[in-house]
Amino acid sequence: MLRIRSTLLLSALLPPLVLIGCAAPQTRAPSLNNASMDAETRKQQELVVEDYMSNYKKLQNVSSRIVTNSTDLCGDKVAGYYGFNYWNQDGFKPAWKEITKSKYSLDEKFKILNIVEKSPADKASLKEGDVLVSINHWLVPVGKDADKQLAQKLAEQAKSLGPVELAVLRDGAEQKVSITPVKSCDFQVHLAADDVKNAYADGTNIVMYKGLMDFFKTDEEMALVLSHELAHNTMKHIEAKKKNATTGGVLGLLLDIAAATAGVNTNGDFSRMGAGIAGNAYSVEFEQEADYVGLYIMQKSGFNIDNAAGFWRRMAVNNSQAITIKSSHPTTPQRFVAIEETVKEIKGKIEKGVALSPELKK
Structure with a gap:
């Protein structure tokens, strides 16, 4: 026990003893305001999210052309493709949750934040910011596992490649949007x-x-x-x-x-x-x-x-x-x-x- 305590004591004393003999900066550093640093921290976190979303949109625009033009190579792994992506307050990784929730006004409902260029969703005039209300009169759920239920429902409705009617909230008013998905590789x-x-x-x-x-x-x-x-x-x-x-x-x-x-x-x-x-x-x-x-x-x-x-x-x-x-x-x-x-x-x-x-x- 004595040896352990002695080791802990030496571990605590070593850093200040080492620093005594080290050269230090010669100029006076500016004083930092905590509020300013907090504001800058948030700004940098917002920039990270913005950069991610910008890259995400580029990725989806390019990948949409690939998955919709290669179905002859995908065998039975094909599905209907809409061309929109949605999130709610729990859709991003935990470290980004507060920033994304605030930046995109997210709550428990699912909001469309990306429309792929020239996709069925784009041609149907679906808009970024639209909130999903229903799919062919099926009410979009909220709460636990709602994202899985929504993804499954969209996939089921797209199987026939026939028109799918979405009800969305846009500027506080409910609107109907009809989307006809196209065939794509299901990856x-x-x-x-x-x-x-x-x-x-x-x-x-x-x-x-x-x-x-x-x-x-x-x-x-x-x-x-x-x-x-x-x-x-x-x-x-x-x-x-x-x-x-x-x-x-x-x-x-x-x-x-x-x-x-x-x-x-x-x-x-x-x-x-x-x-x-x-x-x-x-x-x-x-x-x-x-x-x-x-x-x-x-x-x-x-x-x-x-x-x-x-x-x-x-x-x-x-x-x-x-x-x-x-x-x-x-x-x-x-x-x-x-x-x-x-x-x-x-x-x-x-x-x-x-x-x-x-x-x-x-």
Whole structure:
């Protein structure tokens, strides 16, 4: 006990003792007003939210063209697409709740804060700021799980691709808006607020990070990445990886059992090792396939693919290790050359009037 107390005492004394011998600034710092700092803190938080929403709208405008023009590649994963996004007071992450609630006048009701350009919602003259009241006379709920109920109802109504009547509150008066959804790939596109240069697909969703949004110079670069991630989902790469991991885990389990029979306890090491090895099998090839199929998706969505390969040169400058090191992805030179060849393939098909479909193995 004495030794512990002595250690705690020395820990408390060390910082001031160290500071005594350290050089200090020579000028007099300005006095800071707490109220001014609080106001500036709030202003910076508001700017963060504004930047997020600006990027979110850009992302939805580009992704809408991609998911609505690639349905022939999505198999049975298709749904009706409206082209609007809504939030209520609980729709943003907790750290932003107070700011977003105040800035957008949010309460327990769902308010439309984004209308995608040229979408069914845009053509139906739905407006940002409209509050959802009912969907085909079904009253929009509030409270616990209301967001899930609303999303499910919208999805159900969109299945037939027929007109959907919304009742909304606009400037204090209720108005009726009829929207006819269009067919789209049924993969939701989300924006993560993290400042990392990354994006991923999980078989159901596509997630873009804000750090990558800041890196894009053009809509074409954004479309390239979105198309790549959509290709992961349409080609069922995530399902394939899970299946491979399961197969590897089973084979590893047989080795664990064999070792146990010989009196060796492996603690499941072979199962984990087998799952890891098999789960990562063909990772590079899956990425190459997503690049390949993604370019077809990008072209079909009306984006210019001529400069697609140049994006990977920019990524190489940002991460020079990727030029020579192949991990779960191809090297950036491999991606550049493969994309250039794919662009030639697609352009050749356009010139010949051939259907724009990726070439599958025979």
